Amino acid sequence: MSPPSFNYDVVIVGAGIAGCSFAHALATRSEKPLKICLLERSLAEPDRIVGELLQPRGVDALKSMGMEECLEGIDAVPAHGYCVVNEGRNVHIPYPEGYQGRSFHHGKFIMALRKKARVAPGVDVLERTATKLIECPYTGKVTGVRAVNKTGGNSEEGVEEAFYGDLTVVADGCFSNFRSKVMGEGAAKTELASHFVGLILENARLPYDEHGTVVLIKGHGPVLLYRISKTETRMLVAVRIPLPPDLKEYITHAVVPGLPSQLQLPALQALEKQRIRRMPNTFLPPVKQGTKHTKEGVVLIGDSWNIRHPLTGGGMTVAFADALVLSGLLGEVVNRGDDLSNWEAVSDVLHQWFWERKGLAPTINVLSVALYELFGASNESLDALKIGCFKYFERGGDCVAGPVGLLSGVSPSFFTLFRHFFTVAFYSIWILFTHPRLVPGRADANGKPVYAVPGIDEYPTLFIMSIQTMWAASLVFLPLMWTECSW
Template identity: 40%
Template sequence: MKDCVEEIDSQRVFGYALFKDGKSTRLSYPLEKFHADVSGRSFHHGRFIQRLREKAASLPNVRLEQGTVTSLLEEKGAIKGVVYKTKIGEELNAYAPLTIVCDGCFSNLHRTLCNPKVDIPSCFVGLLLENCQLPFPNHGHVILADPSPLLFYPISSTEIRCLVDVPGQKVPSIPSGEMANYLKTVVAPQIPPELYNSFIAAVDKGNIRTMANRSMPAAPYPTPGALLMGDAFNMRHPLTGGGMTVAMSDIVVLRNLLRPLCDLNDAPALCRYLESFYTLRKVTCIYKHLAFGTHFQKWYF
């Protein structure tokens, strides 16, 4: 699947740079024993997702149907498929021996499959900086600022995504100008000078977006005929930058479990078998957090 990060102007990432109290250090990935092409990648999320869809659609045993799933089809405690609406509003049923529920952080399906205890510790305020250079090229940048961290990372050859973590669930108002004032007076003085002018220009441009940071522990109810994945199942604070990596790792774990199976129609037996997915994935998730998240736990979590 590595070709999915090609032709979207994705950027190679070789590590992270940390900034605190005017000092900085670089933490590079230990890539010495790997092939020269191995690196992290950062990109426009939508471009990557579209490439994944195109890749799936190119496979001879895959048929894509687009619609909005409204509910799960349940019969005698087992999930038999989904109810969905097409673009023209037609309501249809789709049946399958295994339904993978992965409808994201705003999932309206996961309540029947898990105990969703969502915590919102903060919000991210997003800006797009243009035509500027990071102090450490091809690295993500984390500024351990007051009152909370800031992130900078390249998403194309000309754009740098900035995410400002704002504690609490209420952020300064964008329409009233409070947000712009907060970014200019509280945040801007703490960012590296190489990024300052582009940061102010992005604030003045006004394309400021906000999104709540959600965390939710994995607490599934093993249910015959269904499996939870992605943010509908387990959310971590995006500060660690591990969401996409964990998603891909989960897919590999599930693929390896399903690969030897010839028949998925015994729903109770399949459910018992797939319970191991929730155990096997923990090792990978813990590793991904240790690879990056522990640098921040003593300051932030």
């Protein structure tokens, strides 16, 4: 007996950030009424420790899709920029004037997005677990998905149903069950370098209110803090793999002492009261879809296709921007009287989308991984770059405005990113030769550490270190640039 079947124009797997926004945008931007099915394995409020900070460009994309009200009524906090803390010194990095981001509980935001998707014309939001792509036995083209309805019937396994669509969109996140099946030989492999370990601090006071805070701790990964409600502050500790055997002990003794003094007690209290949670930080470069190597009839969006390090909070911004552009392009296909089952037309859209996103997505993706490598310096050369980056921010002016314009997504430019990154590298070398540094084993009459400018006798060693520093910068940036900008 065949499973019950349902026919739609578009079937979307995953009612998260990308799935909800894409469903709403496509439904509202198409002149022809579309039937869209949005499947999610659980419509209960999710509980995650990432996806809580939305950059200004993401806020603008949300507004362009008519979904800005999703940021209201969820206790969201305005975000006006960043503060970077290094060895007790702060540098203020405000967003460009007139722009602001938002931070919030991920689950509350997701529920608001789902509510908005439900009221979009022609959209059905259903609790189903997608299990398998349905393919034409003759052409291999994807024509929909099989899913299990666990609330239907008397079976504990649930009832299997078939959802057919002219186009299937997979948005099932970073742990996608369908990525390799869709991409085939062209599938890229996720790279795991670290985990974010998460806690919520109660009534904590950040150095700058309504700003994200990045604390650089020598010898360890950076710590990211931002408010997610009026009284709660998220703390994310970047921990490289392999993870320490005792995370609580590691954070207590290696991380907390490096936090600003006003954050140490709230952090210790959170460690005593809460379960420590962690989230793997992976990187997945985008691979062009709609080619001979990928399945026909199906498209990947969101983290199922492209992942960056969450340190800069750029993931939702990229997802919303992608949903905005792709829905507009597919809407044009429908509006000119074509059909989304026409894979040639959809392939042309995927090609155009791949190139239109090249301004924003690669900039945010590369910046996120590059900053993590610098801020979580794992060797002496990267540590020199970390110090140089912090001192570069301290210069102010364009040394702050340029990078934050990239970080916020307000003024994305790969050339600007390249220029600032390697300017930081050269500035780091300049600092090696000209800035006072700690003299090991020496103290003044009052017992305070002595700092001195390197002497000429140290120049040969510093020259070798400068080469190593530039080499380290190139090893961080250039492979990332290649993976994001290759054809």
